[in-house]
Amino acid sequence: KSGDITFILDGPLQSWQDQTPINVIQLAEPILTFVSLEIEGETWSNEFGSGSHPTGKALNYTWLVSNEADTLWNPSTILQLGSGLLGECDNVEPLGKDDVEAMTCTVIIPATANPGSEPTFTVVLDDGSVSIQYQISMSVAEVKEISWKFEGASNVETGVESTLQITITNTGNSLISDRVSAIPPEGWTAA
Secondary structure, eight states: OOEEEEEEEOOOEEEEEEEEEEEOOOOOEEEEEEEEEEEEEEESSSSSTTTTBBBBBBBEEEEEEEEOOSSSOEEEEEEEEOOEEEEEEEEOOOOOOOOOOEEEEEOOOTTTTTTTTOEEEEEEESSSSSEEEEEOOBBOOOOOEEEEEEEOOOOTTTTOOOOOEEEEESSSSSSSOOOOOOOOOOOOOOO
């Protein structure tokens, strides 16, 4: 209920008062409920997924956004990303009383992230008067992965020694210290 409010300072010799109009507005009552995490077609109902989060893959987080107040809520979507993270979120349409809308944010952890580190991001929905947020902490998965590149003769002659150069690149995010073994076909020798 809007109206005027009067402030009165009353003393034994003098009285002072000031009147100010007050406009009462009804604020939205938003609710942000986590629904699922989807990674390459596999879905979990918790934000931790399988327990660790892969690098270089789209991590799709979905929430339900609703408004329980009898007023229209038109928030902006803000995605606050931790260092090195990439991502974007769906925009939320204006929500009236009891309206519900799904919102998805896609986040990518860079391949350079250290395994076991815990980057975070925060989703903020804000209309200037009412703001809600949800923070997600992830655990970077250890990825042991390499790529191979072969250079050298593609044709070899019987009884003639040939050299093949193999370049191995660590494309994962963890230290790899293994042995390379050459297993040739029967009748060949490799060193």
